[in-house]
Amino acid sequence: MTEFKKEDHPIEESKFHNKAAVGEAEDTSEEKILQQHVKDYIEELLPVHQGLLKELENYAETHSVPIIQREVAELLKVLVKTAGAEKILEIGTAIGYSAMIMAEAMESGGKIVTLERSEKMVALAKKNIQRGGYSDRIQIIPGDALETLHFLPGGYDLIFMDGGKGHYREMLDLAISLLKPGGLLVSDNILYKGMVSSEELVKRRKRTIVHRMRAYLEYITRHKELTTSIIPIGDGVALSYKKR
Ligand code: MG
Numbered sequence: 038m039t040e041f042k043k044e045d046h047p048i049e050e051s052k053f054h055n056k057a058a059v060g061e062a063e064d065t066s067e068e069k070i071l072q073q074h075v076k077d078y079i080e081e082l083l084p085v086h087q088g089l090l091k092e093l094e095n096y097a098e099t100h101s102v103p104i105i106q107r108e109v110a111e112l113l114k115v116l117v118k119t120a121g122a123e124k125i126l127e128i129g130t131a132i133g134y135s136a137m138i139m140a141e142a143m144e145s146g147g148k149i150v151t152l153e154r155s156e157k158m159v160a161l162a163k164k165n166i167q168r169g170g171y172s173d174r175i176q177i178i179p180g181d182a183l184e185t186l187h188f189l190p191g192g193y194d195l196i197f198m199d200g201g202k203g204h205y206r207e208m209l210d211l212a213i214s215l216l217k218p219g220g221l222l223v224s225d226n227i228l229y230k231g232m233v234s235s236e237e238l239v240k241r242r243k244r245t246i247v248h249r250m251r252a253y254l255e256y257i258t259r260h261k262e263l264t265t266s267i268i269p270i271g272d273g274v275a276l277s278y279k280k281r
Contacts, residue, residue, distance in 0.1 A: 070231050070269045079270070083107045089169050093134045102158075104134040105199065105225060109271035113197070113223070116276070117142040120221050122194040127151035128182045128208060129200035133162035133175070139197070140171045149175045150189065152182040152200070183208055191215040198224040203246045206253045213262060218281040222263070227254055228273025 071079075086094060086107075097104040105113065117125070117139050123146060127136055130153035140149055153159050159179045166175050178185050182200050186208060196212050198205055205224060216222055232238045232247045233254065239247050254275065258265045263277040 070228050070234075070271075070273055079108050083111060089165065090134065090137065093132055093137075093165060097132065097134065102132055103226075104131055105138070106271035109225060109274055110135070110138045112268070112270065112274060113138055114142040116221060116223060117195060120195050122221075123147045124193045125149045125195045125197065126189065126193045126212075126215060127197045127199065128186075128212070129153065129198075130162045130177055131158055131199075133165040133169075133177075135197065135199060136162070136175045137166065137169050137171055139195075140169075140174050143174075147174065150178060151175060152178050152180070152185050154179070154181055154200075183211075186211040186215065189215055192217050193220060195221045195223065198222060199226070202226055202229060203249050206249055206256060209253065209256065213260075213279065216279045218279055220279045222257075222275075222277040222279065224253070224257070224275040224277070226250075226272040227267065227275045228269060230272060233273065 070076075085091070093104065094107075096102065113135065116122075122139075122143060125139055125143070125147070127139070127149060128151075130136060130151040133151075136149050136151045140147065143149075151162075153162060156179065159177055162177055166172055166177070183204065191214065193216050196216050198208070198212060200208070205227075212222060227250060228234060229243070229247060229250055230238070232240065232243060233250045254267070257263055257275060257277050258267070260277070262280055264280065265275055265277040268274045268276065
């Protein structure tokens with residue numbers, strides 16, 4: 038993928054306006070965290086996935102499954118590589134897309150444990166992970182993540198928090214304890230379509246989630262054990278380094 042110009046791909050243009058359908062099917066509009074032209078420009082620069090990953094991106098769009106956005110996928114690859122992560126914990130498997138993105142970015146011996154409550158998603162992810170050839174490296178643990186976190190052994194280099202947006206805060210203390218010192222906590226969707234940063238944008242049905250997310254961000258930005266940076270790409274990503 039070398040030359041990618043918007044004018045060569047008129048279909049891409051209309052896709053941007055359909056983004057609201059991805060993730061939260063009931064939303065009719067989506068506030069962009071970045072200005073649209075900046076977001077479009079960054080998207081143009083992204084390498085295009087082929088094969089299974091591309092297929093999963095299409096599946097997610099068609100079936101409104103919330104998967105990580107493309108620019109977040111690239112960020113994850115960089116983080117996994119720079120952290121030299123060998124043990125990763127993911128909260129929220131969905132269809133296994135982000136787990137496979139991370140597995141591909143890891144050294145060959147690396148292992149990922151990923152937690153998913155939905156039986157339907159577990160079945161889909163299992164099939165996808167098998168097709169991707171990652172069954173020996175990605176372990177799905179079905180069930181409620183908060184319960185599972187209690188019995189996991191810990192020592193993770195990187196934890197990717199991408200489960201139910203209203204539940205980040207209750208999982209945080211366990212997640213921090215499972216992260217090794219010098220490890221990285223990556224939290225996705227923390228600006229939640231811009232609603233977290235502006236009271237005017239908050240849809241009534243989303244109020245609880247938004248208020249919980251704000252509490253989460255205030256907590257991780259002030260936490261003594263963490264150094265946190267908020268990145269306004271995708272749906273908002275927080276990077277929290279656990280101090281040594
Ligand atoms: Mg997400």
